[in-house]
Amino acid sequence: MSETRDRIGDTLLAVENVSLAFGGVRALSEVSFEIREHEILAIIGPNGAGKSSMLNVINGFYHPQDGAITYKGNKRKQMRPHHAAATGIARTFQNIALFKGMSTLDNIMTGRLLKMHRNFLWQALYWGPALREEMEHREAAERIIDFLEIQSIRKTPVGRLPYGLQKRVELGRALAAEPDLLLLDEPMAGMNVEEKEDMCRFILDVSDEFGTTIALIEHDMGVVMDISDRVIVLDYGRKIADGTPDEVRGNPAVIDAYLGVSH
Amino acid sequence: MSGDAQGRPAPGSLDTFPKLCADQAVKNGNRPAIREKDFGIWQSWTWAQVAAEVRALACGLAALGLKRGDKIAIVGDNRPRLYWTMTAAQAIGAIPVPLYQDSVAKEMAFVIDHAEVRFAMAEDQEQVDKMIEIRSHDGKLDQIIYDNIRGMRHYSHDFLHSFADVQAAGRDYDAAHPGFYEVEVAKGAGADTAIILYTSGTTGQPKGVVLSFDNLIRTAANGIAFDHLRRDEEVLAYLPMAWVGDHLFSFSQSYIAGFCVSCPESSDTVMHDLRELGPTYFFAPPRIFENILTTVMIRMEDAGWVKRRMFHYFMDLAKRCGGDILDGKPVPLADRLRYALGNILTYGPLRNTLGFSRVRLAYTAGEAIGPEIFGFYRSIGVNLKQLYGSTEASVYITMQPDGEILPDTVGRPAPEVEIKIADSGEVMFRSPGVFVEYYKSAEATAATKTADGWVHTGDAGYITEQGHLKIIDRAKDVGHLNNGALLAPKYVENKLKFFPEIKEAVAYGHQRDYCAVFINIDLAAVGSWAERNNIAYASYQELAAHPKVLATIKERIEAVNRDLSEDPKLAGSQIQRFLVLHKELDADDGELTRTRKVRRSFVADKYKPLVEALYSTLDHTHIETEMTFEDGRQGVIAADLQILSAETYSAAPPLKAAS
Numbered sequence: 023m024s025e026t027r028d029r030i031g032d033t034l035l036a037v038e039n040v041s042l043a044f045g046g047v048r049a050l051s052e053v054s055f056e057i058r059e060h061e062i063l064a065i066i067g068p069n070g071a072g073k074s075s076m077l078n079v080i081n082g083f084y085h086p087q088d089g090a091i092t093y094k095g096n097k098r099k100q101m102r103p104h105h106a107a108a109t110g111i112a113r114t115f116q117n118i119a120l121f122k123g124m125s126t127l128d129n130i131m132t133g134r135l136l137k138m139h140r141n142f143l144w145q146a147l148y149w150g151p152a153l154r155e156e157m158e159h160r161e162a163a164e165r166i167i168d169f170l171e172i173q174s175i176r177k178t179p180v181g182r183l184p185y186g187l188q189k190r191v192e193l194g195r196a197l198a199a200e201p202d203l204l205l206l207d208e209p210m211a212g213m214n215v216e217e218k219e220d221m222c223r224f225i226l227d228v229s230d231e232f233g234t235t236i237a238l239i240e241h242d243m244g245v246v247m248d249i250s251d252r253v254i255v256l257d258y259g260r261k262i263a264d265g266t267p268d269e270v271r272g273n274p275a276v277i278d279a280y281l282g283v284s285h
Numbered sequence: 286m287s288g289d290a291q292g293r294p295a296p297g298s299l300d301t302f303p304k305l306c307a308d309q310a311v312k313n314g315n316r317p318a319i320r321e322k323d324f325g326i327w328q329s330w331t332w333a334q335v336a337a338e339v340r341a342l343a344c345g346l347a348a349l350g351l352k353r354g355d356k357i358a359i360v361g362d363n364r365p366r367l368y369w370t371m372t373a374a375q376a377i378g379a380i381p382v383p384l385y386q387d388s389v390a391k392e393m394a395f396v397i398d399h400a401e402v403r404f405a406m407a408e409d410q411e412q413v414d415k416m417i418e419i420r421s422h423d424g425k426l427d428q429i430i431y432d433n434i435r436g437m438r439h440y441s442h443d444f445l446h447s448f449a450d451v452q453a454a455g456r457d458y459d460a461a462h463p464g465f466y467e468v469e470v471a472k473g474a475g476a477d478t479a480i481i482l483y484t485s486g487t488t489g490q491p492k493g494v495v496l497s498f499d500n501l502i503r504t505a506a507n508g509i510a511f512d513h514l515r516r517d518e519e520v521l522a523y524l525p526m527a528w529v530g531d532h533l534f535s536f537s538q539s540y541i542a543g544f545c546v547s548c549p550e551s552s553d554t555v556m557h558d559l560r561e562l563g564p565t566y567f568f569a570p571p572r573i574f575e576n577i578l579t580t581v582m583i584r585m586e587d588a589g590w591v592k593r594r595m596f597h598y599f600m601d602l603a604k605r606c607g608g609d610i611l612d613g614k615p616v617p618l619a620d621r622l623r624y625a626l627g628n629i630l631t632y633g634p635l636r637n638t639l640g641f642s643r644v645r646l647a648y649t650a651g652e653a654i655g656p657e658i659f660g661f662y663r664s665i666g667v668n669l670k671q672l673y674g675s676t677e678a679s680v681y682i683t684m685q686p687d688g689e690i691l692p693d694t695v696g697r698p699a700p701e702v703e704i705k706i707a708d709s710g711e712v713m714f715r716s717p718g719v720f721v722e723y724y725k726s727a728e729a730t731a732a733t734k735t736a737d738g739w740v741h742t743g744d745a746g747y748i749t750e751q752g753h754l755k756i757i758d759r760a761k762d763v764g765h766l767n768n769g770a771l772l773a774p775k776y777v778e779n780k781l782k783f784f785p786e787i788k789e790a791v792a793y794g795h796q797r798d799y800c801a802v803f804i805n806i807d808l809a810a811v812g813s814w815a816e817r818n819n820i821a822y823a824s825y826q827e828l829a830a831h832p833k834v835l836a837t838i839k840e841r842i843e844a845v846n847r848d849l850s851e852d853p854k855l856a857g858s859q860i861q862r863f864l865v866l867h868k869e870l871d872a873d874d875g876e877l878t879r880t881r882k883v884r885r886s887f888v889a890d891k892y893k894p895l896v897e898a899l900y901s902t903l904d905h906t907h908i909e910t911e912m913t914f915e916d917g918r919q920g921v922i923a924a925d926l927q928i929l930s931a932e933t934y935s936a937a938p939p940l941k942a943a944s
Contacts, residue, residue: 164324174553230438
């Protein structure tokens with residue numbers, strides 16, 4: 023909690039020469055980059071550039087044919103999503119993946135499931151250690167509700183919430199796992215300007231208050247340039263640029279990728 | 286409580302809030318004084334804890350350099366620490382100046398400059414940013430303290446302090462200067478300035494109303510005695526701290542009666558927290574009561590058939606006898622039994638849903654409340670009453686006593702308040718709560734307060750035969766017809782606006798032969814009526830000109846006329862001619878203020894031909910009006926408007942003059 027963005031640390035996760043293909047489609051080709059502790063890294067690129075695939079590789083949903091990922095010093099070729107979650111990687115999804123019929127609070131509590139140790143019989147009894155555990159986790163969930171300023175929708179089923187708020191609840195659920203690395207897949211897609219500003223503030227606050235490392239995919243260039251420490255650009259599954267927002271903005275390869283090249 | 290039989294503190298002993306705080310810490314040390322919902326749980330502080338917190342803060346403020354007579358601005362939502370700041374500042378002789386938390390920096394800058402504020406207590410980063418901006422203007426603002434540390438990590442200004450740091454420094458200071466706090470508190474006297482409250486000022490710049498401890502403590506104690514408030518009341522503090530009502534209900538009365546005040550989790554959760562808490566003593570402006578009622582009605586429409594039938598049956602019953610039962614008037618036994626059943630099946634659960642299960646006393650004030658809405662709450666057993674007050678009176682001028690509720694009046698003079706009606710018709714009052722002065726504005730003080738302590742309210746009204754005050758309008762808006770009859774345009778407009786079909790009304794008649802009005806229909810209400818009756822319409826303009834709509838409006842106007850005719854003083858204000866405007870009055874066209882109040886003279890100028898037509902014998906007229914569309918484009922709409930006459934009624938036989 024005492025870490026701040028001023029202190030971008032060592033490499034938390036390194037991607038080395040990762041290639042991923044679905045049949046004949048090469049989604050990623052020899053992509054290498056690293057994510058450093060406490061930084062906000064944006065992954066951008068035109069549609070179909072392989073951004074979501076990259077996140078899916080990082081959290082173990084896709085298994086790359088080539089290359090390796092080093093996370094917290096452990097090199098691995100393959101990983102399962104639940105393993106990723108257990109080792110401190112949490113994510114949100116491009117299409118919201120919440121339990122629509124459950125309340126905001128319950129959705130956030132599900133983010134803490136991996137941290138609960140009592141089995142379901144204890145939990146069904148709701149007594150003794152199970153009760154203590156529940157209270158502990160409820161308190162953690164309440165801190166997140168307070169942090170994201172969603173007290174007024176604590177008991178509202180998320181299906182009834184507007185889109186922008188659902189996105190915020192999803193962020194809350196990811197935070198509930200107290201991740202070291204937070205992956206956000208288009209956290210601001212479909213939001214209006216005000217909702218975007220709110221979400222930017224929350225992302226910066228998460229980085230500030232919890233020191234969480236964040237990798238995000240985003241299409242809104244204004245947002246990307248404002249909040250990220252570093253940007254990597256993918257195009258047709260290849261990394262074409264890697265640097266600070268200013269460096270990337272001026273990179274001719276990036277401009278070509280976005281605007282097209284005249285031959 | 287030491288003091289006389291009415292529960293007033295003896296002079297000289299408990300004459301300031303810091304002294305009252307110390308007293309409560311002794312008498313009610315283990316009872317809750319204040320609560321705040323945080324992390325989903327109500328966190329409480331006892332009076333003993335509050336006294337300790339206040340002491341640490343007061344010493345900390347002194348250590349930071351806050352001196353006797355200095356002003357400290359308080360800006361934020363209702364939070365325990367902000368309330369403590371008031372007492373802490375007063376303990377060392379400084380004067381709190383709460384600000385409206387929604388104001389933008391520029392508006393706050395005016396008050397901070399005018400009051401020569403040196404310190405500011407800000408709730409959170411948002412407010413701190415405003416204070417830093419104001420501080421950069423080279424005023425007197427010096428030290429800034431903040432409550433919520435969220436987002437404050439990167440602020441390294443040396444004039445910025447966290448609440449906890451100030452208290453920690455205060456504890457050290459207290460240890461190093463034993464007796465300092467006691468001596469400072471003892472220096473305070475009842476005649477000292479307790480607080481400066483800036484009135485929101487709908488016209489011109491805000492004015493700083495200076496209230497002394499005597500003003501507030503005496504007035505608060507009178508209110509406590511009048512309504513028999515006890516130390517076990519529950520109160521929700523959710524209205525702005527800069528507003529005199531909150532200062533009296535949530536602060537002053539709590540310090541005297543010793544009851545607990547609860548602060549909601551956030552401004553969005555007020556209704557939810559209200560339900561959880563179930564206050565016993567509740568204040569809300571009419572708008573809030575109206576919103577709650579609308580929500581209930583909409584949800585009832587969605588309920589199942591059985592529930593809906595039951596609801597309507599019992600609501601009809603409640604309308605017939607609920608108010609009388611509450612007032613202790615005779616009601617037939619059969620109705621009493623039915624009402625008791627209704628209480629189990631409908632009223633009780635309804636009160637519970639609204640958060641009014643335990644409410645003994647609810648007040649509304651600020652503007653006229655619709656008789657339907659007022660009657661609804663009373664009929665289901667909520668003791669809702671009206672009061673009339675102002676910042677200059679430390680709130681109370683008149684209040685409705687239990688059992689004497691007349692929906693058209695604002696009640697009898699509050700204890701120790703004298704009322705008179707000036708020759709101009711303006712209501713004037715004199716009481717121990719009368720403000721000291723407008724800060725640094727002798728001229729405005731002299732214009733409002735006479736040498737012998739009478740205060741002009743700016744409202745026109747009269748005293749009814751029962752001895753209740755009836756407010757009819759702002760004094761400057763009251764006019765006279767050519768035949769000399771009194772015309773209260775706002776009163777007429779309000780009566781019209783209580784009908785759901787009528788959104789706005791603009792009444793004319795000053796120096797004319799009769800009263801005439803423009804009507805704006807409520808598109809939502811009339812539109813849904815049209816839908817149910819298979820009336821097709823393409824636009825507001827078309828619906829507004831529909832003969833059936835016009836007929837309904839005519840009925841409404843005649844109902845108002847009948848009502849007016851029963852009041853001999855206002856019978857002359859009956860509406861003789863009216864028209865329904867072809868466009869909605871809009872703030873973008875300058876016809877309404879941003880707070881949605883009609884600018885009557887502007888509308889009169891803009892629609893001059895229409896006003897002239899109302900006072901002619903024409904039965905229709907043509908008009909072309911410029912309007913601004915929502916995207917900012919200008920356009921012209923033309924319409925042919927019908928002008929209709931309404932039935933008027935002869936005045937009730939004049940009863941004996943009231944005054």
